[in-house]
Amino acid sequence: AQSVTQPDIHITVSEGASLELRCNYSYGATPYLFWYVQSPGQGLQLLLKYFSGDTLVQGIKGFEAEFKRSQSSFNLRKPSVHWSDAAEYFCAVGAALYNFNKFYFGSGTKLNVKP
Amino acid sequence: DGGITQSPKYLFRKEGQNVTLSCEQNLNHDAMYWYRQDPGQGLRLIYYSQIVNDFQKGDIAEGYSVSREKKESFPLTVTSAQKNPTAFYLCASSFTEETQYFGPGTRLLVL
Numbered sequence: 535a536q537s538v539t540q541p542d543i544h545i546t547v548s549e550g551a552s553l554e555l556r557c558n559y560s561y562g563a564t565p566y567l568f569w570y571v572q573s574p575g576q577g578l579q580l581l582l583k584y585f586s587g588d589t590l591v592q593g594i595k596g597f598e599a600e601f602k603r604s605q606s607s608f609n610l611r612k613p614s615v616h617w618s619d620a621a622e623y624f625c626a627v628g629a630a631l632y633n634f635n636k637f638y639f640g641s642g643t644k645l646n647v648k649p
Numbered sequence: 650d651g652g653i654t655q656s657p658k659y660l661f662r663k664e665g666q667n668v669t670l671s672c673e674q675n676l677n678h679d680a681m682y683w684y685r686q687d688p689g690q691g692l693r694l695i696y697y698s699q700i701v702n703d704f705q706k707g708d709i710a711e712g713y714s715v716s717r718e719k720k721e722s723f724p725l726t727v728t729s730a731q732k733n734p735t736a737f738y739l740c741a742s743s744f745t746e747e748t749q750y751f752g753p754g755t756r757l758l759v760l
Binding site: 538543568570575576577578579580583624635636637638639640641642 | 690741749
């Protein structure tokens with residue numbers, strides 16, 4: 535069965551420090567992979583996506599993610615975190631079911647940024 | 650401005666009452682989705698629709714109903730059969746098999 539695991543429920547980093555959020559998935563074929571960000575009381579905003587090709591993808595707000603097939607991972611990174619990055623981050627896998635792309639979401643990682 | 654709108658932002662439900670959450674999109678997307686979000690959990694799919702006048706149950710459809718009479722609109726009704734309706738509800742849309750884009754959400758509270 536398809537699933538997405540985000541092992542870290544909460545992460546705290548200092549402003550200016552680097553960030554890596556982990557995401558592991560279980561899926562039999564090559565998945566579509568996504569990272570979304572959610573501010574409190576808001577909807578989800580797409581940060582970046584991977585469908586195929588270059589395994590290092592660039593997104594908005596200076597984020598990037600790397601697809602590693604051998605590790606079934608799609609970790610999100612940012613070299614220098616800003617206070618405005620404090621939010622909850624969700625990893626998602628799109629699994630093709632007939633002609634429907636069903637999304638499986640991880641349970642999220644809350645990022646806290648220390649000044 | 651293209652996007653997805655949800656209304657209301659907050660909704661209060663009394664015992665035994667049905668309430669309807671609105672979702673509209675002007676992105677010309679074919680598919681629309683409803684998700685439920687509870688604290689500490691990921692998003693769970695309630696219903697989805699790939700085309701007008703057709704929709705399918707997701708993983709937690711019990712106590713909910715939908716309609717898709719127009720391409721732009723996909724309202725969700727939370728019926729009195731849903732015993733634990735307090736949650737944040739998110740609507741999304743996409744071209745079929747493509748990236749899903751989300752609305753701002755509706756928070757449903759029980760009085």
